[in-house]
Amino acid sequence: MVPHHPARDQIELANVLSALGNPMRLTIVRVLAETGERPCGQVGTYLGEGISKSTLTHHWRVLRDAGVIWQQPAGRENLLTLRKEDLDDRFPGLLDSVVAGIGDLAPGGPARRAPRTGR
């Protein structure tokens, strides 16, 4: 089943900011901004160990419902992509300034430790 995504003109600023306002979701956005389209599972490895599948699913859903990412079924996984064109069209400069403000990822790949608390 293809999950619901808002159309470009239905993307609302408050929803985007609220979705981005979480350290784990910011890390997800940073990974996708740096690496492009990625399977869910691979993105999850950047967030640290011990994060449950349901927590990840929750974060994909928040980002998807707000219009920040595409989530497309591909085989047994979902592919995640930043909706950069849509966000740049709706809110010029926003995504770039957010991505620039996120701390660097651990060099060379997935983080060994990442904050586990959502806030």
Added chain:
Amino acid sequence: MVPHHPARDQIELANVLSALGNPMRLTIVRVLAETGERPCGQVGTYLGEGISKSTLTHHWRVLRDAGVIWQQPAGRENLLTLRKEDLDDRFPGLLDSVVAGIGDLAPGGPARRAPRTGR
């Protein structure tokens, strides 16, 4: 009593985005961006009628704790100011792109009707 404000280097991106991710708080930011320093009560009039003092107090606190506004006692009220310099220093371009993305205020002054639901 002067309320607590985070120092510039303690302002965190996730907190700022989370604080901004609400239609009412976006309106507050827009009012302050357009009109400069304002007493709480005056800013409140832009948010529509029937909003309780405790709701307004909550929104000032969320914005203040995240480092988005200064809230300074002045007589019987508090003055609110956007921390534009601090935010521009920490996250260049972010505040401008957010303010540009907020819909226009009602022309000529306070809104007659505004969304009442926080989300």
